[in-house]
Amino acid sequence: MKNSIRVERARLRISQQELADAICVTRQTIYAIENDKFIPSTELALRMSAYFGKTVNDLFSL
Amino acid sequence: MRKTKAMNKTTYLLPHSFQRIGWALLIACPVLLGLVLLVFNGIKLIPQSYSHFGTLVLYIAASLSALFVGLSEEKQEDEFIQSLRLRSIANTAWICFILMIVSAMAVDICQAFGISGTNALRYCYRVFDSIIFAFFLYIVIFRFRLYKYRKEAGNEE
Numbered sequence: 001m002k003n004s005i006r007v008e009r010a011r012l013r014i015s016q017q018e019l020a021d022a023i024c025v026t027r028q029t030i031y032a033i034e035n036d037k038f039i040p041s042t043e044l045a046l047r048m049s050a051y052f053g054k055t056v057n058d059l060f061s062l
Numbered sequence: 063m064r065k066t067k068a069m070n071k072t073t074y075l076l077p078h079s080f081q082r083i084g085w086a087l088l089i090a091c092p093v094l095l096g097l098v099l100l101v102f103n104g105i106k107l108i109p110q111s112y113s114h115f116g117t118l119v120l121y122i123a124a125s126l127s128a129l130f131v132g133l134s135e136e137k138q139e140d141e142f143i144q145s146l147r148l149r150s151i152a153n154t155a156w157i158c159f160i161l162m163i164v165s166a167m168a169v170d171i172c173q174a175f176g177i178s179g180t181n182a183l184r185y186c187y188r189v190f191d192s193i194i195f196a197f198f199l200y201i202v203i204f205r206f207r208l209y210k211y212r213k214e215a216g217n218e219e
Contacts, residue, residue, distance in 0.1 A: 031215035
């Protein structure tokens with residue numbers, strides 16, 4: 001599964017740590033998601049989409 | 063963002079403070095082992111009758127330290143760390159079963175062909191068979207994975 005978390009993060013100019021703090025996860029989790037090493041749960045995907053103001057489909061694609 | 067109820071679903075884990083107690087016990091174990099060995103080697107610092115008690119205390123301390131370190135939450139426990147736990151448990155199960163089967167076969171082969179070292183292999187079989195060994199192996203695998211991801215994530219901006 002591909003995702004555009006890194007792109008969205010760059011758009012908002014925030015670090016992995018800042019994003020991790022905002023959605024209550026660790027920095028490793030953001031790193032693992034961005035590098036396709038971990039697929040987040042529906043809940044985490046929804047929290048990310050709410051944070052970036054995008055739909056889950058915009059952030060994640062097959 | 064507020065933590066929802068679903069985010070706090072790690073009720074089977076002990077609070078993070080138990081991890082410190084576990085590490086302290088783990089550090090105390092070699093000291094205790096040294097004391098027990100001193101007694102068994104004949105340097106009688108404490109009466110011989112306490113040596114069995116010492117071994118028992120060592121066993122309990124090792125078990126508790128493994129339990130506390132292995133089954134307590136990280137400072138920030140999330141679903142990725144839980145997935146690392148699950149993967150580490152699966153790896154531990156595979157390694158333990160393989161070691162157990164190989165050592166059991168090695169014991170039987172040594173016995174059948176009269177090769178020396180059966181007792182040592184039997185000891186290995188007992189070690190691999192124990193839950194404490196599995197727990198320590200799980201801790202090593204899980205900690206290594208966590209360290210690896212922390213290091214890799216640290217290199218990114």
